[in-house]
Amino acid sequence: MLEVRALETCYGKIRALREVSIDVPGGAIVGIIGANGAGKSTLMRTIAGVLAPRAGSIRFRGEDIAGLPPHGILRRGVALVPEGRAILSRMTxxxxxxxxxxxxxxxxxxxxxxxxxxxxxxxxxxxxxxxxxxx
Incomplete structure (x- = not known):
C-alpha cells in the first residue's frame, strides 16, 4: 500500500533523510521510533507532501505521490496529524x-x-x- 524507496530529503544543504526505504502493507499499523533528530518527523512530512524529496520515490496504492502538493496527497488518503498540535481543543x-x-x-x-x-x-x-x- 505504501512504498518508500531510497528517499532523501534536505533542509537547505543539510541532508535529513538518506536512502530511507519502507514498505507498509494495507491494514498494517506501524510505529516509527528513533532518537530526537533521527528524521521521524521529516519522513512523515515528506510522505505527506509538506516537504519535497530530493531523491527517491513514494508510492501509495501503486501511484507515485512524491512531488504532489499536500492537498493532493490528502485526497488520496494520506494524512499527517502533528503530535499534540492538530487537535481542535474546543471541539468534541x-x-x-x-x-x-x-x-x-x-x-x-x-x-x-x-x-x-x-x-x-x-x-x-x-x-x-x-x-x-x-x-
Whole structure:
C-alpha cells in the first residue's frame, strides 16, 4: 500500500533523510521510533507532501505521490496529524474525527466512524467530550 524507496530529503544543504526505504502493507499499523533528530518527523512530512524529496520515490496504492502538493496527497488518503498540535481543543472528540474526514468524497464516512469507535471504545465513551480535555 505504501512504498518508500531510497528517499532523501534536505533542509537547505543539510541532508535529513538518506536512502530511507519502507514498505507498509494495507491494514498494517506501524510505529516509527528513533532518537530526537533521527528524521521521524521529516519522513512523515515528506510522505505527506509538506516537504519535497530530493531523491527517491513514494508510492501509495501503486501511484507515485512524491512531488504532489499536500492537498493532493490528502485526497488520496494520506494524512499527517502533528503530535499534540492538530487537535481542535474546543471541539468534541467526534467533531475532530469528522474534521479528519472533511476532504473525503465517498459516503463511507459514517461506517468508518463506527469502525473507529469499535476499535477504540474510549472514543465512543468520550465522543461528546471536548478534545482538549483528553490527556
Amino acid at each position: 472528540v467526534r467533531e475532530n474525527l469528522e474534521m479528519g474526514a472533511y476532504v473525503r468524497r465517498d459516503r463511507n464516512v459514517p461506517a468508518d466512524m463506527e469502525r473507529v469507535m469499535d476499535r477504540f471504545p474510549v472514543l465512543r465513551q468520550r465522543q461528546l467530550q471536548p478534545a482538549g480535555s483528553l490527556s
